[in-house]
Amino acid sequence: MKTHLKRLARSVCLALALGTGGTAVAANGDIVGGALPAQELTARTLYHFLLAEIAGARGEIGLSAQLYLDLARSTRDPRIARRATEIAMYSRNVQLAIQAAHIWSEVAPESEEARRLLASIAGSGEARDSIDLDAVQIQLARVLAQSSERLPQNLLGLNRTLARIPDKQAAKEIVQRLTEPYLEVPEAHVARAQAAMIAESPMEALAAADSALALRPGWEPGVLLKAQILQQAGAGAEAMRQLEAEVKRAPESRSLRQAYARALVGNQRFAEARAEFRHLLVGAPEDAELHYAVGLLSLQLGEASEAESSFLRALAAGHPQADIIRLHLGQIADGRGEGERARQWFADVSDEGHRTEAIIRSAQSLAKEGRLDEARTLLQAEADEPETQRRLVLAEVHLLRDANQPGEALLVIDDALRETPDDTDLLYESAMLAERLDRIDLMETRLRRIIELDPEHAHAHNALGYSLADRNLRLDEAHELIERALELAPDDPFILDSLGWVHFRRGDKLAALEHLERAYSIRQDAEIAAHLGEVLWALERKDAARRIFDEALSAHPDNRLLNDTALRLGVR
Template identity: 50%
Template sequence: MSSPRRVMKRLRPAALILALALGMGATGAWAQVPDGADEPAALRPEYPAQELTGQILYQMMLAEISGARGYGRQATQSYIDLARRTRDPRIARRAAEMAVIGRQAELLTEAAQVWLDLEPTSVQAQQLAAGAVLDDKRARDVQEQLAKALARQGDRIGTALLALNRGLAQISDKAQIRRLVEALTEPYLKLPEAHFARANAAFVAGDQDGALAALEEALKLNPDWEQAVVLKAQMLQPTRPALAQQTLAAYLERHPEARDPRLVLGRLLVADRQFPQARQQFERALSYAPEDREILHAAGLLAMQQGDLKLAEAHLRKLLQLGYADADTVHIYLGQIAEASKRPADALAEYRDVKGGEQFFPAQERIAQLLVNMGRLPEARQHLQALAARGGVEQVRYVLAEASLLRDNQQQAEAVAVLERALADAPESPELLYESALMAEREGRLEVMEGRLRKLIALKPEHAHAYNALGYSLAERGLRLEEAEGLIRQGLELAPKDPFIMDSLGWVQYRRGDLNGALASLQAAYTLRADPEIAAHLGEVLWKLERKDEARQLWQQALKANPGHEVLQDVIRKFKP
């Protein structure tokens, strides 16, 4: 049987699509201060002719530096004091922004009120002050203030109505927000924006049906309102995905060049795993906007996922030419495409173009592996050793990568030596203790394995896989089975949905003769993850329960998906010579 360590596979392109191309976005619990550009021109205040004196500049810089260093409360208070002294609403606005960013409810109340005193016609100031007032149980004052602000908007009332929910988003009582929005929009129900505001408030309050009904009213008044159509589709998606897609498709028949509805339709199709149809939508969008970076990114990933590597590469290269912000991730994709196209030198070049961030380590791992594949193991080791010599938080990861390369290339003794040298320098490194324990287990040095895993547990009692590794190793050898099960159950308490620890529990139950318990644990594990090793264990339990046809079928399905898997082949040979 195999070691207790389970190595997670790299994400396949489909998973990357779901992670990166979906990008729906989410609304935070605290609203950002809306842009003042939405204020009606006639109502914008005459800002004071403020001279930027040395003292004012110094206090503003001090506040900004305090905020950047994590002293948000001090920064906000400094801006509030400066706004009171200068009577400048722009400084009061910055004070409110600081309070929102720092989630300082008390200071937000104060800052919003100062801003409102200095700029009484500002819808944004009204909204923030209203939200702060609501926290003080003064709902009637809120309604009165906002009603007055809306009444002043004139022909900009639609914009003001759309800003209602955004301005009140920091209020925790969403039902109260809905009541407030419904009361405030009552005089404006001939406007589609009023119904849109009601839809938003209903949705946030958890009433999806009410939200959809309000959107239908908005669309009756303005059937071609893109924003309302998109919101309707997004609300339908969780429960009625087909209808969500139909809603957008019908709109696009009338407005084929509409960007956002087509992008949302593409993302909904991705979420529904309809990748070819999603790709069609992004390619169609690209025909209307060939230099749109968001569309290029999604179209490139979908082409990659479907194996159209030539087109995927073209899209991604164009993305780089257009100055895409996350260039490192694009280089990772281009490296994967080059590898799949049997162009290792090109792949190396792409990975070497990754300059930093979270993609840097995966790129260096791929560089080392490519060098090994090209017969250049010493060069691969030198590459990883040079990176480890830089020190820092990534040092241990490069040591582990080197040891893994050596182990995978049948240089077990050298892999052990690499880990032992690193462990001598960092004897309490959890990663080195865990990896060196597993290496010792492979060599049959069980006392070393157990000693290091117990040290790791003492250092990090929450390390679920340390308990699992020790318990599984004991169970695999038929040693101290009661203790082994106890260790595995401790790991499972820490990570109750981990399929590999559930597999270990099933295996120790099997070793203790509890076939029915083992079957339940292994079936639950296999449902969460169709791993070939779990399939091997589950099949063995089924065989022992005289359910041999089910065992054979399971093994064959797992072998088809994982040809050449050693553990799976061993168990099949054991029961089917």
């Protein structure tokens, strides 16, 4: 009740202020009116004010917006018009917002905010049918023409104002026309570059960025924008070279060095990127984001101790993603065989969004120590969300599969399928388990059910085709299934491996070699290596086959298929 009375009091104060003249200035410094109208405070005006405020307090925002719009029409007061616009926007009533913003713009012609807001509303997708884009352009042209010292800022805000226009090409053309009188100002070219990027015209964007830098060489916003354009256009190496040159020119610029470090990451030059982030840390030793970046890069480089040290510093500095850091620290400890310490890190994860992942990793840690029953108990806890329950089931299945208990894993997944019989992920996992158990009929039934539910499930097509080919069954059908899988997922190395293998089973060794070499060039997987080695051996290219087997066995000494194939062929 007290809050409601305070609102009414504020309304009365505003109503009393209507009777005064003068100039009103908004909180952000924008003038909302010149000489305010000498509005007499009538009982009707006060009544409308109170009614509008009470409606808003009761949650009847649409009614409040309509009442304020009526009041803005009758008073022609810019403060009322502004309030009407804001409430109409809050209520998501675009037409009321447009009408209120029109009044505000008319009664406060010098207000940049009023014109910008009107242009933004008029350019929204919902308003396209009611206002021509010419109206948007006219309002923004007025803003720019009256900007004076705020011209650069307003030029840079053009694309933000036009963001809700669905036709990005039309928005770009508006920016082109609006900036035409201001091409001596670098920000005009930046606005053009941004609009071209949004409209997916990278060459046009790049030319505009170059024009901005020609007017102001070395200007950091222009340099950074150009690098961004190059990266989005797929020219990451060129962006990196240009940023490197700019960092040498201005070595103290933190923004340039950060952009260069990110470009190095994008080009997978992790060691150099880490050196740049470390350099930035010299000037900001408590920067949590920089410590986190060094930690991630150290992890990528396989330097667990350095990663751990950096993650701990990021955590101490208050990094906002504390639970993700705890997950990383747990994985590092687990990798060292420090299971108890790892599980303590996982237990400290508190955010609901990461809690499931922490539970799964704790279970994996227990299973590594041979404590499979404890791991399963942890995963069998009831979950509130179906998706969480599904993740926990799949995690338990994977632990059982890795423990060479495919029969028990299949029982777990079959129990879950009784609740959700058409879950394609569960069906796929169960099919793979059935294949390991040599229950080919069950495998085929479930893979065909997946294809029925999701005709574009590439891995279901591939799994069925490969299983048939590996057993020398229905090779024509197997070939068709694998070809369909490759159509759905071109360049997938495992599907290419299947295609090579079915060609080999059909006696076409050269076609098999072509696909298997391509698959192995994409991914040096143990099973792809086993197939490639066998085809090379069959083609009497035994030295090449030995090289493949030696390389793969060095990287995957425990892979069963690789070892069995090498022994069968007499390679070892």
